[in-house]
Amino acid sequence: MQIANDTVVAIDYTLKDDEGAVLDTSEGKQPLSYLHGAGNIIPGLEKALEGKAAGEEVSVRIEPADAYGERREELKQAVPRNLFEGVDNLEAGMQFQAQGEGGTQIVTVVAVEGDQVTVDANHPMAGVPLNFDVKVVEVREASGEEKEHGHAH
Template structure:
């Protein structure tokens, strides 16, 4: 059996940046995902297609196939008045913001006086990401998993 659409794969992985710093790892808790349903970044999902249990590989996923390129327009400076009801604003805080494109997450990146800089880019946007991956499990997805669009159970989504 190989990884293909509507299969649940379990992977062990380590994610590093260009400097070799570990950004995330499964650390003995395999990630279960439903292939072909957009549960992974596109570049990693494409690399997993056709792999089987026991396969190990390293791949570098370019920013465009990971979390996208940084978009300068998603960095804005706004007044602290935009954060009514929040007593202590701090760099690193995340908020949900309403825009013309709907709700999206922003992070405070700077505070100067009554001006707050927020960034709506994903924290890993603009970065090429290196994944070391081992496929440790593979099975057919259940009808329920396919209809929900994600894996259930250990390493997957729990309802």
């Protein structure tokens, strides 16, 4: 069976940046399973896997526009320190959930200066080309429940 919309796909993968550093991998873990066509993985990888079958391997470079998007400077902003109630030791690199116009999002603290905290709502991999080595482990028809819920079970 070939990968197409409404199939459940299991993949083993390694994700690297352009310098070859491993950013993520399924090595030593269960394969990643997702419902193809439901937006469960980045668009560029989903497109690269379309039509593949179990046992096939794919190496692909995904540009930011087809991954986590370009970095947007307007997503960085200074906010008052008092918004971080109960956090005594606020440091760059910490991540928090925040309510934005589009719902809940993750923000990363990039600087703490007095009563001002600069946060960045860009995805940590925004603006980064991603290099995937993928092996398709399994492809099967999605169940009605998986299609209805929009993800693999």
